[in-house]
Amino acid sequence: MTRTTIGAMLxxxxxxxxxxxxxxxxxxxxxxxxxxxxxxxxADACLGEPTTAELVRCIRSDLVCAELCAATASLxxxxxxxxxxxxxxxxxxxxxxxxxxxxxxxxxxxxxxxCRLCAEACRRCETAxxxxxxxxx
Amino acid sequence: MTRTTIGAMLxxxxxxxxxxxxxxxxxxxxxxxxxxxxxxxxADACLGEPTTAELVRCIRSDLVCAELCAATASLxxxxxxxxxxxxxxxxxxxxxxxxxxxxxxxxxxxxxxxCRLCAEACRRCETAxxxxxxxxx
Amino acid sequence: MTRTTIGAMLxxxxxxxxxxxxxxxxxxxxxxxxxxxxxxxxADACLGEPTTAELVRCIRSDLVCAELCAATASLxxxxxxxxxxxxxxxxxxxxxxxxxxxxxxxxxxxxxxxCRLCAEACRRCETAxxxxxxxxx
Amino acid sequence: MTRTTIGAMLxxxxxxxxxxxxxxxxxxxxxxxxxxxxxxxxADACLGEPTTAELVRCIRSDLVCAELCAATASLxxxxxxxxxxxxxxxxxxxxxxxxxxxxxxxxxxxxxxxCRLCAEACRRCETAxxxxxxxxx
Numbered sequence: 001m002t003r004t005t006i007g008a009m010l011x012x013x014x015x016x017x018x019x020x021x022x023x024x025x026x027x028x029x030x031x032x033x034x035x036x037x038x039x040x041x042x043a044d045a046c047l048g049e050p051t052t053a054e055l056v057r058c059i060r061s062d063l064v065c066a067e068l069c070a071a072t073a074s075l076x077x078x079x080x081x082x083x084x085x086x087x088x089x090x091x092x093x094x095x096x097x098x099x100x101x102x103x104x105x106x107x108x109x110x111x112x113x114x115c116r117l118c119a120e121a122c123r124r125c126e127t128a129x130x131x132x133x134x135x136x137x
Numbered sequence: 138m139t140r141t142t143i144g145a146m147l148x149x150x151x152x153x154x155x156x157x158x159x160x161x162x163x164x165x166x167x168x169x170x171x172x173x174x175x176x177x178x179x180a181d182a183c184l185g186e187p188t189t190a191e192l193v194r195c196i197r198s199d200l201v202c203a204e205l206c207a208a209t210a211s212l213x214x215x216x217x218x219x220x221x222x223x224x225x226x227x228x229x230x231x232x233x234x235x236x237x238x239x240x241x242x243x244x245x246x247x248x249x250x251x252c253r254l255c256a257e258a259c260r261r262c263e264t265a266x267x268x269x270x271x272x273x274x
Numbered sequence: 275m276t277r278t279t280i281g282a283m284l285x286x287x288x289x290x291x292x293x294x295x296x297x298x299x300x301x302x303x304x305x306x307x308x309x310x311x312x313x314x315x316x317a318d319a320c321l322g323e324p325t326t327a328e329l330v331r332c333i334r335s336d337l338v339c340a341e342l343c344a345a346t347a348s349l350x351x352x353x354x355x356x357x358x359x360x361x362x363x364x365x366x367x368x369x370x371x372x373x374x375x376x377x378x379x380x381x382x383x384x385x386x387x388x389c390r391l392c393a394e395a396c397r398r399c400e401t402a403x404x405x406x407x408x409x410x411x
Numbered sequence: 412m413t414r415t416t417i418g419a420m421l422x423x424x425x426x427x428x429x430x431x432x433x434x435x436x437x438x439x440x441x442x443x444x445x446x447x448x449x450x451x452x453x454a455d456a457c458l459g460e461p462t463t464a465e466l467v468r469c470i471r472s473d474l475v476c477a478e479l480c481a482a483t484a485s486l487x488x489x490x491x492x493x494x495x496x497x498x499x500x501x502x503x504x505x506x507x508x509x510x511x512x513x514x515x516x517x518x519x520x521x522x523x524x525x526c527r528l529c530a531e532a533c534r535r536c537e538t539a540x541x542x543x544x545x546x547x548x
Contacts (some may be wrong), residue, residue, distance in 0.1 A: 002316070005528055006448050012524035013456035029452075033444045037417050037488045041440075053327050060218040060321060068227070070481055071208035077448045078455035081197040085233040089226040092206070095333060095437035096222040113423035117416055123517035142391055143311050149387035150319035166315075170307045174280050174351045178303075181352035182287035184471060192463050197458060198475070207344060214311045215318035250286035254279055342501070345482040355471040358510055364479070364504040370496040373428040 004030060010079060017079025018087055019135050024128070025076060031121075031128035032073035032094065038121035039066035039101060045114040058104045058115065065101040068094050069125055076132075084136055093127045098126040140203040141167060145209045147216060152181055153272035154216025155224055156272050161265070162213060168258075168265035169210035169231065175258035176238060182251040195241045195252065205231050213269075221273055235263040280305060284353060291353025292361055292411050298402070299350060305395075305402040306347035306368065312395035313340035313375060319388040332378045332389065339375035342368050343399055350406075358410055365403045372400040415441060421490060428490025429498055430546050435539070436487060442532075442539035443484035443505065449515060449532035450477035469515045469524040469526065476512040479505050480536055487543075495547055502540045509537040 007026030010017075019025040043062035046055040072094045075087065102122035109116035140148065144163030147154075156162040181197035183192040209231045212224065239259035246253035280301030286293075294297040317336035320329040346368045349361065376396035382388035420439030421428075430436040454473035457466040483505045486498065513533035520527035 005445060005532060007450060009449055009452040009456070009528050012528070013452065014459035015146065015455060029448050033448055034416060037440050037444055037484055038420055038537050039487040040485050041417060041420040041424065041490075042161065043337075044334070044426060044491045045420070047330050048425035048491045052330060056321050056326060059333075060215070060318070061220075063215070063317075064218050064220070064223060066485070067208050067211050068223070070485070071204050073448055074204050074451050074477070074481070075201055077451040078197070078200070079452075080455045080459045081201050082200070083198075083233070085239055086201060086205070086230050089230040091263055092226040093223050093225075093230060096220070096226065098221055100223065114420050117420050117423070121416060142308060142395060143315060146312055146315040146319070146388050146391050149391070150315065150324035152318060166311050170311055171279060174303050174307055174347055175283055177348050177351040178280060178287065178353075179284040180474075181289060181354045181471070182283070185288035185354045186468050189467060193458050193463060196470075197455070200454075203348070207348070210311055211314050211340070211344070214314040216315075217318045217322045251283050254283050254286070258279060334489070335494075337489070338486055338492050338494070338497060341482050341485050342497070345478050348478050349475055352471070352474070355473070355475050356530060357472075357507070359507040360475060360479070360504050360511065363500040363507065364502075367497050367501040369501075370494070370500065374497065375495055 015080030017082035018084055024131050024135055027074050028128040028132045029076045031125040032069040035121045035125035036066045036069040038118045042114045042118035061101040061104045065097040068097045091133050095126050095129045098122040101121055139198035141205045152217030155221055159274055164268045165265040166210050168262040169206040172258040172262035173203045173206040175255045179251045179255035180232050198238040198241045202234040205234045211264050228270050232266045235259040289354030291356035292358055298405050298409055302402040302406045303347050303350045306343040306398040309399035310340045310343040312388045312392045316388045316392035326328055335375040335378045337369040342371045363409050369400050369403045372396040426491030427497055428493035432546055435542050435546055439539040439543045440484050440487045442536040443480040443531035446479045446532040447480040449529045453525045453529035472512040472515045476508040479508045502544050506537050506540045509533040
């Protein structure tokens with residue numbers, strides 16, 4: 001497996017964070033960053049659909065998920081600052097936001113390709129955060 | 138008590154969030170926003186001190202706390218998007234970050250006024266988040 | 275005039291930023307932070323109105339303005355990191371976002387109190403950013 | 412060329428933003444998101460080096476660049492909200508932050524692999540933002 005840029009950066013850091021496995025950590029940073037962008041794009045796309053009024057829940061869960069995933073990506077990328085008392089509940093909040101957004105987007109996935117792709121990004125981030133929490137135990 | 142701008146905005150929103158008490162919610166948004174700014178300023182000030190190398194833990198906890206408080210303020214300000222499954226762990230993460238940053242800053246409060254003021258901002262945010270979690274129960 | 279917390283923090287920092295006048299800088303940090311919260315709250319409130327479909331432009335400009343004001347507040351709070359090549363265009367972007375959001379919100383101010391208050395927060399931030407740019411020259 | 416997730420999402424949006432070329436826009440969203448993560452990781456790694464005191468400028472430019480790139484990625488991902496009056500100066504601010512961070516990191520690239528990789532991420536983002544500004548003209 002080729003290491004991504006963020007994976008290589010984490011490997012070159014003098015700090016070791018909460019995760020023994022740097023590939024898990026790198027994947028979580030990437031998945032959270034990609035999910036933040038996907039959710040921002042999905043919220044904007046939903047606002048442009050003629051059926052906007054029916055997509056209010058989707059837009060709101062997109063915006064919450066985008067905000068949380070961006071914060072999660074930023075904090076995970078700083079292994080020297082990792083603190084399980086902070087990261088564990090943050091990962092739980094991020095997982096809850098990803099699930100809520102994925103479930104809502106999946107309801108519209110047949111109609112809107114942006115919702116289908118956003119749900120995929122949320123599920124990938126949910127999995128990466130779960131794997132990271134499991135590695136904390 | 139005069140209502141702040143954010144308090145008045147929350148009162149004029151058609152949405153009701155997780156907190157029955159809008160003053161508690163408004164205070165949490167304000168306290169988290171002020172804490173984010175204080176932590177960013179404290180990190181930058183610590184980087185300018187001649188003893189930077191001794192302030193690394195303080196800088197790191199400042200940066201974590203700034204990031205989490207900014208996300209918390211943003212999500213709390215959206216009552217129509219409140220979801221206890223997301224907000225409860227997020228508030229717990231924010232409280233943990235505020236405690237860690239306050240404890241570290243308090244160690245330097247006698248030497249650096251920016252640390253003393255930052256610790257105060259963290260304690261105010263910690264209290265506001267605790268009050269909000271209590272109102273969820 | 276009583277100095278705010280952020281004003282006192284900037285005064286206690288060993289770093290001097292781009293602005294000779296710390297009160298101007300403190301006001302810009304406060305105004306940008308308050309505007310970010312107001313815009314997030316307004317976007318959420320607009321999503322809860324029965325006329326959401328007519329408020330799409332307002333929601334979008336709220337979200338852009340919230341994001342930019344949050345970044346601006348964060349960067350202004352770090353005087354040791356000030357760099358006019360970065361801050362000048364950032365302040366210009368923030369001013370443009372505040373004007374766009376204020377103009378859109380003002381169109382709905384008679385109908386929605388949250389839009390009226392949001393427009394006020396945008397105008398305050400616009401003014402604070404303009405004053406800061408003027409102090410750079 | 413395989414389209415990335417964000418590229419496919421932008422293609423499925425009913426909105427068309429400022430850039431006629433969706434691949435340019437998708438690359439800018441990806442490059443800015445990757446740069447934000449790289450800069451956060453580099454700042455944290457620099458704080459862990461024994462020579463922290465000599466890396467203060469690097470840490471500060473990392474933090475500024477991380478904040479601006481995150482905001483830029485978020486706003487570019489919302490084509491329905493694109494406004495050249497906001498985006499042009501924001502891209503200019505982002506480019507200035509990327510150049511400042513790249514130049515500082517390049518000074519330490521021989522010593523610290525995280526600085527070398529961070530400079531690469533900054534240069535990629537700088538190029539993507541320049542290409543996008545050129546496409547606006």
